[in-house]
Amino acid sequence: MTHVLEARNLVRDYHVPGSLFKKARTVHALKGVSFTVDEGKTLAIVGESGCGKSTLGRIITLIDPATAGELLIEGKKVDIARDGLTPEMRRKVQIVFQNPYGSLNPRQKIGDILAEPLIINTKAPADERRERAMAMLKKVGLDEKHYNRYPHMFSGGQRQRIAIARALMLNPRLLVLDEPVSALDLSVQAQVLNLLADLQDEFQLTYVFISHDLSVVRYIADHVMVMYYGEAVEYGSRDEVFADPKHSYTKTLFAATPRADVASIKARLARKAA
Numbered sequence: 001m002t003h004v005l006e007a008r009n010l011v012r013d014y015h016v017p018g019s020l021f022k023k024a025r026t027v028h029a030l031k032g033v034s035f036t037v038d039e040g041k042t043l044a045i046v047g048e049s050g051c052g053k054s055t056l057g058r059i060i061t062l063i064d065p066a067t068a069g070e071l072l073i074e075g076k077k078v079d080i081a082r083d084g085l086t087p088e089m090r091r092k093v094q095i096v097f098q099n100p101y102g103s104l105n106p107r108q109k110i111g112d113i114l115a116e117p118l119i120i121n122t123k124a125p126a127d128e129r130r131e132r133a134m135a136m137l138k139k140v141g142l143d144e145k146h147y148n149r150y151p152h153m154f155s156g157g158q159r160q161r162i163a164i165a166r167a168l169m170l171n172p173r174l175l176v177l178d179e180p181v182s183a184l185d186l187s188v189q190a191q192v193l194n195l196l197a198d199l200q201d202e203f204q205l206t207y208v209f210i211s212h213d214l215s216v217v218r219y220i221a222d223h224v225m226v227m228y229y230g231e232a233v234e235y236g237s238r239d240e241v242f243a244d245p246k247h248s249y250t251k252t253l254f255a256a257t258p259r260a261d262v263a264s265i266k267a268r269l270a271r272k273a274a
């Protein structure tokens, strides 16, 4: 079976220019990271601040180039230096960022925010764009009446729903979710996680879920990759990694994390297991 996403030995170096007081230096943000993600599955990427999670997310989403390595989307090699990327390839991968306050243009109405990817990437006429935006609002648990409102008129959870809806407008295969619930209250986190799980089932979406929160990862992930200073130090199924962490860093990370379970997450897990 072809993987939806395959990363082979991804390397990313950042060259930080020197100043009067500091020498120029190179930050080795990714030191050769490899993994695969299959259709309809979720790979969680876990690790502390600075371990390279977001760098990896930006490379997968083709926002940033890698220094070396290979990236394959549905078995097709992507030019990681970003030359020659087809619009088709770009449409397949979308990203949702942590901050729903910062990621939506405050001057645009929700309908226009959702229609924008269609205007840029397709020839869909205005009435079709409107219809698709309305339909997507409903899919993420919002309402047609929200179409003409501005982002400031929504709660944090609702804004993240809008960001998810925007990411889905082009029917992507893969969503990179970069700390998508970290800025939300616990009860709202559970609602958004449940929404992501439902959308995954409905559209057979593949997720790369970046998080530092192990209780969230435990709920959402099929596979887990633990990163430490630019390296993947652990990689396996969720149950394997949680039940029997191999690397000393993973053990420390798990020991340091309180079990902050969310009631409705537990309920859903139980439903899933049943």
Ligand SMILES: Nc1ncnc2c1ncn2[C@@H]1O[C@H](COP(=O)(O)OP(=O)(O)OP(=O)(O)O)[C@@H](O)[C@H]1O
Residues within 6 Å of the ligand: 014, 015, 016, 027, 028, 029, 047, 048, 049, 050, 051, 052, 053, 054, 055, 056
């Ligand atoms: N544009 C850049 N220029 C120089 N160094 C960078 C740049 N972006 C990231 N880095 C460095 O690369 C390393 C990995 O950063 P990255 O943001 O990917 O980590 P992270 O695990 O996502 O952390 P956080 O959770 O805090 O966002 C860090 O040492 C960071 O300082």
